[in-house]
Amino acid sequence: MLTTPKMTVLRYMGWLTGCSVFTAFVSIIWQAFISLQALNRTTVLLTGLLAIEGSLKRSTVQPAPKVAIGYGACTDLQINATEFLERYYGRRIPATTAGSREIVNNEDELLQSFAYYFQNGAAAERVMANGTLFKQLVGYAKQMGKETSGIQWFMGGNAPLMAVRFFMEGADVLLGAHMSKKLRPLLPKEIRLAGDEIPDDDIHLILEYKAGDTWGSYVAPRANRYILHSDRNNPHLRALEQLTDALKVYHPQLLVVSGLQMMDMFTFNPGEREARLEQVQRQLTSQPLDTLNHFEMASYVELRLLQQLRHFVLPYVDSLGMNEQELANLQQVLAHGRTVLATDWNPRIAHTLDQMREVFISLLEDFDEQSRADPRRRRISRIHVHTLAYQAILTTAGSQWKNTRAAAAKAALTAHRYVCKSQFINPEAVLQVLDDSFATSAQEDAPRMRIGAASPVPCWREYIEYGRQRQRLEVEICVAPVLVCREARKTAGAGDNISASGLAAQL
Numbered sequence: 360m361l362t363t364p365k366m367t368v369l370r371y372m373g374w375l376t377g378c379s380v381f382t383a384f385v386s387i388i389w390q391a392f393i394s395l396q397a398l399n400r401t402t403v404l405l406t407g408l409l410a411i412e413g414s415l416k417r418s419t420v421q422p423a424p425k426v427a428i429g430y431g432a433c434t435d436l437q438i439n440a441t442e443f444l445e446r447y448y449g450r451r452i453p454a455t456t457a458g459s460r461e462i463v464n465n466e467d468e469l470l471q472s473f474a475y476y477f478q479n480g481a482a483a484e485r486v487m488a489n490g491t492l493f494k495q496l497v498g499y500a501k502q503m504g505k506e507t508s509g510i511q512w513f514m515g516g517n518a519p520l521m522a523v524r525f526f527m528e529g530a531d532v533l534l535g536a537h538m539s540k541k542l543r544p545l546l547p548k549e550i551r552l553a554g555d556e557i558p559d560d561d562i563h564l565i566l567e568y569k570a571g572d573t574w575g576s577y578v579a580p581r582a583n584r585y586i587l588h589s590d591r592n593n594p595h596l597r598a599l600e601q602l603t604d605a606l607k608v609y610h611p612q613l614l615v616v617s618g619l620q621m622m623d624m625f626t627f628n629p630g631e632r633e634a635r636l637e638q639v640q641r642q643l644t645s646q647p648l649d650t651l652n653h654f655e656m657a658s659y660v661e662l663r664l665l666q667q668l669r670h671f672v673l674p675y676v677d678s679l680g681m682n683e684q685e686l687a688n689l690q691q692v693l694a695h696g697r698t699v700l701a702t703d704w705n706p707r708i709a710h711t712l713d714q715m716r717e718v719f720i721s722l723l724e725d726f727d728e729q730s731r732a733d734p735r736r737r738r739i740s741r742i743h744v745h746t747l748a749y750q751a752i753l754t755t756a757g758s759q760w761k762n763t764r765a766a767a768a769k770a771a772l773t774a775h776r777y778v779c780k781s782q783f784i785n786p787e788a789v790l791q792v793l794d795d796s797f798a799t800s801a802q803e804d805a806p807r808m809r810i811g812a813a814s815p816v817p818c819w820r821e822y823i824e825y826g827r828q829r830q831r832l833e834v835e836i837c838v839a840p841v842l843v844c845r846e847a848r849k850t851a852g853a854g855d856n857i858s859a860s861g862l863a864a865q866l
């Protein structure tokens with residue numbers, strides 16, 4: 360039989376079509392298989408985390424733990440970042456970005472500073488020095504809210520958010536803050552308040568964005584927020600003395616210090632800030648030893664303030680809470696006396712754990728060198744670092760902190776529930792960020808831990824070596840995977856909820 364070239368081509372094409380149909384078919388089956396497996400893994404992890412969380416149920420005969428929290432409160436005004444900027448600044452998209460700016464003086468600086476954090480997907484909190492301009496921006500935001508219903512009002516400030524979380528976890532709570540008549544009803548009435556009623560609360564403008572949101576040529580790699588404020592009350596920790604007085608009779612198991620990032624240099628006269636921090640120190644050191652002191656870090660950019668914290672606050676706390684950016688920053692301040700700007704929003708576990716060890720060692724060494732001269736110092740016994748993808752908690756073995764594994768699991772579940780804005784966890788809405796296993800350090804031949812059905816929250820013990828005499832201290836470390844929400848709904852305030860739920864589990 361004769362075959363013409365045309366027939367050969369046709370036959371060849373037919374074969375090719377068959378082939379690609381087959382390939383497509385295989386690939387669909389393969390995709391389905393992969394996503395089924397991912398779904399299975401998520402379900403397995405979720406079941407494991409929920410089981411560990413369930414083990415935390417406090418017996419009803421136990422009295423509620425008492426927790427005290429300082430300082431300050433504000434109103435959060437939350438808006439869609441890109442929509443807001445496009446509406447009021449149109450095509451004014453900066454060609455250069457600037458992250459290091461601590462204080463934003465005008466619109467150009469605001470846009471450059473926002474661009475830096477937006478394109479890195481990093482959380483930021485900045486001060487607007489010009490109060491008139493700040494009022495104008497708040498006015499714009501309210502205006503936009505009227506037209507698009509795109510704004511939301513929340514109670515804000517680290518202390519009130521943590522207070523509510525502790526209350527929801529069954530604690531008896533005392534909060535040190537001044538509040539207006541409008542804000543007080545947003546706080547559960549059971550929470551005791553040490554502070555005055557004031558006519559107006561400080562407002563924080565929260566510019567939120569999602570992963571993939573675009574602004575000019577900038578694209579956000581993850582959901583996050585940029586906070587702008589121009590506070591009158593919070594920087595001065597106005598309720599500090601009232602809280603100190605209330606603490607004398609309250610005698611809590613835990614005292615949490617937060618909100619010190621508000622103490623911007625330019626709102627103080629020379630020497631005034633040190634005097635306020637000295638009062639914080641006095642409050643911490645006047646607590647009996649059965650009250651654990653915790654300091655909640657935040658986005659600090661001013662080196663001087665961080666150095667003052669190292670002097671007035673860090674030596675007198677038992678525990679620290681922070682995110683990965685704050686960890687990197689604190690590690691640099693302790694080791695090299697300089698601050699760093701965040702770049703990596705999803706650091707490897709090994710890297711984070713190494714930084715946690717470095718911070719822990721630094722603080723242990725400071726304690727060793729100086730506790731004889733100053734017996735009020737406390738030896739650090741807990742560090743909690745929360746990231747988008749995991750929760751890591753390090754505690755001194757045999758310390759007063761209980762349930763480290765359950766605390767990590769609890770914090771991971773809170774992170775998911777908060778960011779997805781849902782109490783019900785749907786495995787299909789979850790992104791797998793972590794691998795099945797991780798190295799416990801970036802050092803060579805560090806042991807690896809598996810995250811799986813058998814151990815959804817791996818924990819292990821190890822010795823930390825510190826000081827010139829190479830003393831050894833045994834610590835326990837637990838790492839819990841966060842089931843990352845595909846579609847983040849709310850990120851502002853997540854850290855407060857997460858840290859407080861971890862702490863509540865350890866009392």
Ligand SMILES: *[C@@H]1O[C@H](CO)[C@@H](O)[C@H](O)[C@H]1NC(C)=O
Pocket residue numbers: 396399400403812
């Ligand atoms: C899901 O994962 C578990 C634990 O890894 C395994 O035992 C089970 O067979 C898996 N189920 C399916 C349907 O793959």
Ligand SMILES: *[C@@H]1O[C@H](CO)[C@@H](O)[C@H](O)[C@H]1NC(C)=O
Pocket residue numbers: 489490491492495
């Ligand atoms: C503050 O901002 C307002 C409004 O944008 C402006 O008119 C004023 O000149 C600014 N003040 C300073 C000191 O820059």
Ligand SMILES: *[C@@H]1O[C@H](CO)[C@@H](O)[C@H](O)[C@H]1NC(C)=O
Pocket residue numbers: 439440441442567568569572
């Ligand atoms: C903000 O609005 C834009 C467009 O209206 C939208 O694409 C974006 O996802 C929104 N971002 C948030 C955080 O809602």
Ligand SMILES: CC(=O)N[C@H]1CO[C@H](CO)[C@@H](O)[C@@H]1O
Pocket residue numbers: 519520521523524773776777778856
């Ligand atoms: C998921 C979650 O725990 N969200 C809570 C965070 O804290 C606020 C109060 O500060 C609660 O209203 C949320 O329900």
